[in-house]
Amino acid sequence: MLEFCPGAYFALGAHMGDNDWRVVLTDLDAQVVERLDVPIPAPTPAANLEALVQGVAEIRQRVPARQLLPAIGLGTRGLVDIRSGVIQSAHEVGWLDVPFRQMVEEALELPALVVNRGKLGALAEVRHRAAEGVTDLVYLSLGAGIGCGIVHDGALYVGANSSAGELAHSTVAPDGPLCPCGNYGCLQALAAGPAIANRARAQLRHGEPSVLRARAGNHPEHITAQDVVAAADEGDALAGRVIGETAGYLGIAIANLVNILNPQRVVLAGPIGLASRLLLERVQQETAQRAMAYPLSAVRITRSALGLDGGAIGAAALVLQQAIDLIFR
Numbered sequence: 001m002l003e004f005c006p007g008a009y010f011a012l013g014a015h016m017g018d019n020d021w022r023v024v025l026t027d028l029d030a031q032v033v034e035r036l037d038v039p040i041p042a043p044t045p046a047a048n049l050e051a052l053v054q055g056v057a058e059i060r061q062r063v064p065a066r067q068l069l070p071a072i073g074l075g076t077r078g079l080v081d082i083r084s085g086v087i088q089s090a091h092e093v094g095w096l097d098v099p100f101r102q103m104v105e106e107a108l109e110l111p112a113l114v115v116n117r118g119k120l121g122a123l124a125e126v127r128h129r130a131a132e133g134v135t136d137l138v139y140l141s142l143g144a145g146i147g148c149g150i151v152h153d154g155a156l157y158v159g160a161n162s163s164a165g166e167l168a169h170s171t172v173a174p175d176g177p178l179c180p181c182g183n184y185g186c187l188q189a190l191a192a193g194p195a196i197a198n199r200a201r202a203q204l205r206h207g208e209p210s211v212l213r214a215r216a217g218n219h220p221e222h223i224t225a226q227d228v229v230a231a232a233d234e235g236d237a238l239a240g241r242v243i244g245e246t247a248g249y250l251g252i253a254i255a256n257l258v259n260i261l262n263p264q265r266v267v268l269a270g271p272i273g274l275a276s277r278l279l280l281e282r283v284q285q286e287t288a289q290r291a292m293a294y295p296l297s298a299v300r301i302t303r304s305a306l307g308l309d310g311g312a313i314g315a316a317a318l319v320l321q322q323a324i325d326l327i328f329r
């Protein structure tokens with residue numbers, strides 16, 4: 001008989017991107033009403049905190065203070081212990097045991113909820129697709145690292161100590177390159193942004209024509225994964241081959257997930273996952289070649305419907321799950 005007036009209160013959520021924070025305010029229905037991006041000047045915990053504090057101060061000005069729920073949800077990189085809010089490890093930037101929740105709570109004087117950004121993307125995506133009847137979903141965020149969130153029966157699956165979904169460090173090539181985590185042939189070492197850019201640079205040295213040379217001003221060391229993705233979608237053969245190899249590794253990992261978890265959706269997100277039509281097509285083909293036919297018949301592989309907002313909306317949704325407690329506190 002009763003329901004919330006969506007605009008009565010606002011929830012604060014933030015997503016730690018590779019180079020910037022996306023900070024959002026959502027209404028009580030998790031619809032974004034304000035957003036802003038704040039650049040992160042250096043990949044250190046302190047620089048991340050400083051940028052977050054700046055973004056939160058700015059976005060808080062945009063709504064009346066009494067309508068803001070007194071908490072913040074955060075989606076960060078790395079393996080996060082959800083109970084303690086400690087980032088156990090984020091190998092791509094060399095972080096170990098960063099007490100990020102404590103740092104944020106001291107700086108903002110607000111209770112904080114800290115969860116891996118891939119998990120929060122998954123949470124936002126399944127909320128968004130609830131009307132389509134989606135309850136089982138795997139979310140893959142592709143950028144400088146690879147984040148993954150698993151939703152089963154409508155709820156986030158976190159596992160015994162919050163590490164479910166560490167797909168980035170599962171082996172997809174036994175003799176592959178050394179990963180900063182210490183293992184060889186991890187998915188992240190072969191299919192995340194730096195690996196894509198490195199493979200393109202290596203292939204350019206053989207002299208094959210490619211639009212990537214001009215894009216990088218004849219300095220192949222400046223080529224980024226975004227350059228490779230864009231060139232591949234424009235039909236560049238060398239870039240297309242690199243994206244095809246990347247999709248091959250992703251296809252191995254996703255086919256395993258399809259066989260093990262039997263999801264309805266696999267969602268590609270993050271700056272690389274969202275950017276490339278070719279990558280999506282090749283991942284669909286590679287997964288179809290490796291997954292078992294019966295679980296494959298139940299799954300659709302698509303790009304995220306929420307774009308780069310996904311992680312921040314999921315972070316705000318953490319606050320919304322506690323809305324009644326926060327309103328009547």
Ligand SMILES: [Zn+2]
Pocket residue numbers: 168169170179180181182183186188189
């Ligand atoms: Zn690894």
